[in-house]
Amino acid sequence: MKRLSPFPVAAVGLIAFAALITPFLPLPDPVRIDVANRLAGFSASHWLGQDEVGRDVLSRLLWGARASLMVAFFSSLAACIIGTALGVLGGFLRGFTEIITVRAMDVVLCFPPLLLALLVVTLLGPGASTLIPVLALVYLPGFVRVAYAGVLTVRAQDYVEAQHALGAAPARIMLRTVLPNIGGPVLVQFSLSMASAVVLESGLSFLGLGVVPPAPSWGLMIGAARSTMAQAPLLLLWPCLALTLTILAMNALCDALRDAVDPHGVPPRKRGLRLLPDLLPGLLPQRSGKEPVLAVRDVSIGIDTPAGRIQPVRGVSWEVYEGETLAIVGESGSGKSLTGLAVLGLLPGVAEPTSGAAYFGGRDVLRLPEPELRKLRGGSMAMIFQDPLSSLNPAHRIGDQITEIIRAHRPMSEKAAMAEAVKLLAKVGIPAPEQRVKVYPHEMSGGMRQRAMIAMAIANNPKLLIADEPTTALDVTIQAQVLELLDELKRESGMGLVFITHSLPVVAEIADRVIVMYAGEVVEQGRVGELFANPLHPYTAALLRSAPPEDGSLPEGIPGTVPLPHLLPKGCAFAPRCQHRAPACEADHPELETLDEGRQTRCMRWRDLEGRLAPRPVTEAQA
Ligand code: SF4
Numbered sequence: 001m002k003r004l005s006p007f008p009v010a011a012v013g014l015i016a017f018a019a020l021i022t023p024f025l026p027l028p029d030p031v032r033i034d035v036a037n038r039l040a041g042f043s044a045s046h047w048l049g050q051d052e053v054g055r056d057v058l059s060r061l062l063w064g065a066r067a068s069l070m071v072a073f074f075s076s077l078a079a080c081i082i083g084t085a086l087g088v089l090g091g092f093l094r095g096f097t098e099i100i101t102v103r104a105m106d107v108v109l110c111f112p113p114l115l116l117a118l119l120v121v122t123l124l125g126p127g128a129s130t131l132i133p134v135l136a137l138v139y140l141p142g143f144v145r146v147a148y149a150g151v152l153t154v155r156a157q158d159y160v161e162a163q164h165a166l167g168a169a170p171a172r173i174m175l176r177t178v179l180p181n182i183g184g185p186v187l188v189q190f191s192l193s194m195a196s197a198v199v200l201e202s203g204l205s206f207l208g209l210g211v212v213p214p215a216p217s218w219g220l221m222i223g224a225a226r227s228t229m230a231q232a233p234l235l236l237l238w239p240c241l242a243l244t245l246t247i248l249a250m251n252a253l254c255d256a257l258r259d260a261v262d263p264h265g266v267p268p269r270k271r272g273l274r275l276l277p278d279l280l281p282g283l284l285p286q287r288s289g290k291e292p293v294l295a296v297r298d299v300s301i302g303i304d305t306p307a308g309r310i311q312p313v314r315g316v317s318w319e320v321y322e323g324e325t326l327a328i329v330g331e332s333g334s335g336k337s338l339t340g341l342a343v344l345g346l347l348p349g350v351a352e353p354t355s356g357a358a359y360f361g362g363r364d365v366l367r368l369p370e371p372e373l374r375k376l377r378g379g380s381m382a383m384i385f386q387d388p389l390s391s392l393n394p395a396h397r398i399g400d401q402i403t404e405i406i407r408a409h410r411p412m413s414e415k416a417a418m419a420e421a422v423k424l425l426a427k428v429g430i431p432a433p434e435q436r437v438k439v440y441p442h443e444m445s446g447g448m449r450q451r452a453m454i455a456m457a458i459a460n461n462p463k464l465l466i467a468d469e470p471t472t473a474l475d476v477t478i479q480a481q482v483l484e485l486l487d488e489l490k491r492e493s494g495m496g497l498v499f500i501t502h503s504l505p506v507v508a509e510i511a512d513r514v515i516v517m518y519a520g521e522v523v524e525q526g527r528v529g530e531l532f533a534n535p536l537h538p539y540t541a542a543l544l545r546s547a548p549p550e551d552g553s554l555p556e557g558i559p560g561t562v563p564l565p566h567l568l569p570k571g572c573a574f575a576p577r578c579q580h581r582a583p584a585c586e587a588d589h590p591e592l593e594t595l596d597e598g599r600q601t602r603c604m605r606w607r608d609l610e611g612r613l614a615p616r617p618v619t620e621a622q623a
Contacts, residue, residue, distance in 0.1 A: 008252035015246055019065040028056035030063040031214040039232045051221075051235055052228045060216035061238055065246070067217045071128050071210075072197035075135035080190050082136070083143020088182070090144070091151025092174050102148050105141040113138045117200060121209040131201055131210055138200070139193040146189045150182030168408055169374065176404065180395035191254025195247040202243060218243050292319035292359075293464050293496035294343065299356030299366070301338050301347065303565075310565040311354070313338050313520045320464070320496040325487070327499045327511035327528075329543065333562040335520040336500050340466040342366060344383055345373040360464065379409040382457040386469040388449035392441035398425070398452050399437025402459055409460045424455040428485060447478035451485065458489055465490075466498045471506060483510050504547050508532065516540045519562055519573035522592060525600040534611070536601040538578045541613035572604070580609055 028046070034054030041049045048057040083105075090101035108116070120134045154160060160177055168177075198218075204210035205219025213220055218239040225235035301313040313335040320326040330336045341347050343358045343365055357364040360381065365373065377383075385391040393401055402424060403417035412420070418437065425433035428451040441449055450470060457465055467486065471479040487510055490497045499510055507514055507528065514531050516524040516539065524537040535541040545556040560577040569575055571586040578585065582605060590604040603609065 008249060008256045011245075011249035012253045015065065015249060016069065018062060019069050022062040022066055025062070027059040027062065030055060030059040030216045032056075039228060039235075048238055049232070049234065052224055052232075057221075057235065057238060060221060061218075061242055064216040064218045064221055064239065065242060067128060067211050067215065068198050068201050068219075068243075069246070071131045071135065071201045072194050075132045075197050076139060076190055076193040078132065078136035079139035079143050079193060080186065083140045084147040084179075084182075084186055086140075087144040087147025087149075088151050088174060088178060091148040092155060092170070092178060098148075102144055105144040108137065109141045109145075114200070114203070117204060118207075118209065121204060126204075126209045127212050128210075131204065135197045135200060139197065142189055142193065143186065146185050147182055150185050151178055154178050154181045168378070168404070172404075172408070176396070177393050181393070183395070187254055191251050194250050194254075198243065198247060198250075202239075292321050294498070295319040295359045296339060296343070297357045297359070299339055299342065299358060300354045301335070301342055301351055302354040303351045305350075305566075307566060311520065312351075312565045313342075315356070316517070316520075316522055317356075318515050318522065318525070320498050322463075322496055323490065323494045324513065325490060325497040325499055325511045326513050326515065327501060327507040328515045328517060329501055329504060329507055330517035331502060331543075331558075331562050333519075333564070334517040336502075336517045337468050340383065340468060340498060340500055344377055344381060344466065345370065346377075346383070375409075378405050378457075379460045380462055381464045381466070382460070382462040383466045383468065384450075384453050384457045384470045386472050388446065388453040389441060391453055392449060394441055397438055397440055398444070402437070402452075402456050405456050405459045420459070421455075424459055425452065428452070428455045428458075428489075429481070430455070445478075446474050447481060450474060450478070450482050454482070454485065454489070458493070458495075461493060462495055464496045464498070466500070468500045469502070470499075472501075472503075479506070480509075486510065504532075504543055516543065519568060520565060521573065521602065522600065523574065523602040525598070527597075527599075530599065535613045536595075536599070536606045536610060537574075537603045538580050538609065538613060539574045542577075572602075580605060580613075 032055060034050060037050050037054045038052055039050065040046065040054070043049070046056050046058070048061065051057055051060065086101040086105070090098040111119075117134050117138055120137070121130055124130045124134075155178065160173060201210050202217065202219030202222065205217040206223040208223075210219055211217035221239040222236060222243075225232070225239070229236055296316060296318050299313065299316045300311055302309045302311055312333075316335070316339050318326065318328070328336045328340075338347065338351065339358075342351075342353050343360070345365070345368070347353075353366045356366070358366050360376070365376065365381075368376075392398070396404075399418055399421045402421035403414060406412060406417045406420055407414070421437050422433045425436050430436050430448055430451050436444070436448070436452075441452070444452065453470075465486075470486070471482050474482060483506065486497060486499075489495075497510075499507070501507060511528050513527050514525065515522055516531075516537065518539050524531065524535065524540045526536075531540065532544065535544060539558075542556075542558045546558055548555050558577060563569065563573060563576070569586065571584075571588055572578065572581070572590050575581045575585045584604060588604070590602050592600050592602045593606070594600050
């Protein structure tokens with residue numbers, strides 16, 4: 001949290017302190033009438049003079065501050081707590097909850113605030129005890145709207161998705177992730193409500209519908225001073241000045257608070273980049289031959305659109321083994337990420353698996369209920385995303401985020417979990433981990449953040465780690481370090497690593513086997529060395545030729561784009577872009593053929609083309 005500016009704190013503190021200690025000050029009775037000295041000026045016993053019936057002005061001003069601030073604070077606080085809770089529930093749970101929380105507030109918003117307050121106070125009678133619930137009702141819709149809008153923004157962020165992926169329960173995500181991230185706007189709304197409530201209380205008191213005379217309030221003082229404005233103008237000045245200064249001080253304090261609690265407002269510290277270590281030799285581990293950690297079988301995914309259901313993933317099968325890295329590669333729109341999201345139960349609401357199964361630990365995870373999936377996510381299955389800055393919760397320190405994941409899956413004290421978090425940060429190569437657990441994500445460099453995300457993902461020793469383009473947002477130096485780290489961790493723990501990427505140089509560096517996807521289907525599968533040396537599908541060869549050449553010359557682009565799922569051609573989906581297409585390619589849809597040692601291709605002309613699909617060699621140095 002940034003240091004709070006001292007001036008607004010001091011100003012509001014002074015006003016609040018003066019109001020609090022008023023009963024203990026040696027002040028004249030604020031309601032004692034002294035008609036003989038009406039409108040008397042300054043004196044030693046009446047520092048600000050006496051009003052139209054001889055009451056002490058300073059005493060009434062301070063006692064009036066108590067009444068105004070108490071009504072404003074408690075009405076705003078009540079509106080803030082109830083409104084924020086309703087807005088968060090409506091925005092997070094949506095559906096019927098949204099109707100009865102957010103939409104119901106629209107009815108209240110239809111009434112002008114002053115008219116609503118006048119109506120209720122007229123019905124219930126004046127007094128501070130009536131004003132608090134009335135003003136709370138007036139300000140409630142504002143808090144609901146602010147919290148609701150904040151939740152809708154925050155829930156779409158990757159770090160909320162990442163929390164789901166790491167197995168956090170919805171209530172915990174709401175309280176620990178969503179709520180802190182809407183704190184800034186809610187605080188601003190609180191400042192506006194406080195300032196507005198002070199004015200509204202004064203206005204209602206001025207109209208005789210607020211604080212009941214002879215009890216002092218600023219509104220009553222302004223109302224009474226009207227009649228003697230010509231003889232004693234200062235009687236009007238003092239309460240107006242008190243009102244104005246109080247509102248200015250409260251606005252300044254809340255702006256300062258908003259800036260202080262919003263971690264995005266803190267300027268990031270400059271961090272030096274670590275030097276590129278030597279790349280590891282490309283010694284890729286061999287497939288173990290055991291049962292796969294995850295076996296995806298004939299999975300199709302459907303998405304409901306206004307134009308009907310589309311199938312962006314169709315009949316996809318693959319498996320990953322213990323200690324193996326499987327790369328899934330393809331252009332945007334090839335469907336490579338959707339299967340990984342389906343395995344973790346993280347498909348967006350409009351998408352669902354329509355057929356097939358994904359076996360993990362003997363269970364079909366596509367059919368598991370959400371509570372069972374939540375136990376697996378962040379535990380034995382984990383995922384890391386492309387952009388660590390948007391995947392980490394900006395409102396919590398790195399150490400707190402790691403301990404939360406650890407404690408969600410393992411009973412452990414906060415202290416022990418923090419010690420584990422320090423070890424994890426050290427394990428992923430973050431220097432000074434004891435200090436780094438205390439920093440916020442924006443205080444780390446991009447590479448450090450991705451290492452921290454990896455630390456969270458491996459916190460509970462997963463058997464399966466799905467990495468969705470984890471190096472795309474990083475520069476090449478950091479990318480190489482992160483790839484090396486993932487490879488080391490996989491070797492150490494023996495987990496199965498599914499690496500989703502569009503970059504074949506990255507595949508060359510990290511993978512044992514490759515699945516090439518195009519337009520929602522697997523078009524080629526094989527071990528890295530074989531597939532790179534002798535591609536059996538023109539799309540794979542085109543991808544290899546599109547990698548940036550080492551000599552600095554321009555890569556060959558692939559003409560055209562991936563067809564949309566509802567505009568797939570009848571025959572081979574790659575035919576419109578394929579320079580080897582024949583009439584038969586456009587007439588029939590090619591089947592996925594399995595060749596020796598698990599090699600697969602979905603090209604009906606692979607026998608004719610074998611050896612002719614000359615790829616440009618892709619090396620680790622291009623990664
Ligand atoms: S089936 Fe025909 S169009 Fe499709 S990739 Fe093979 S050669 Fe090209």
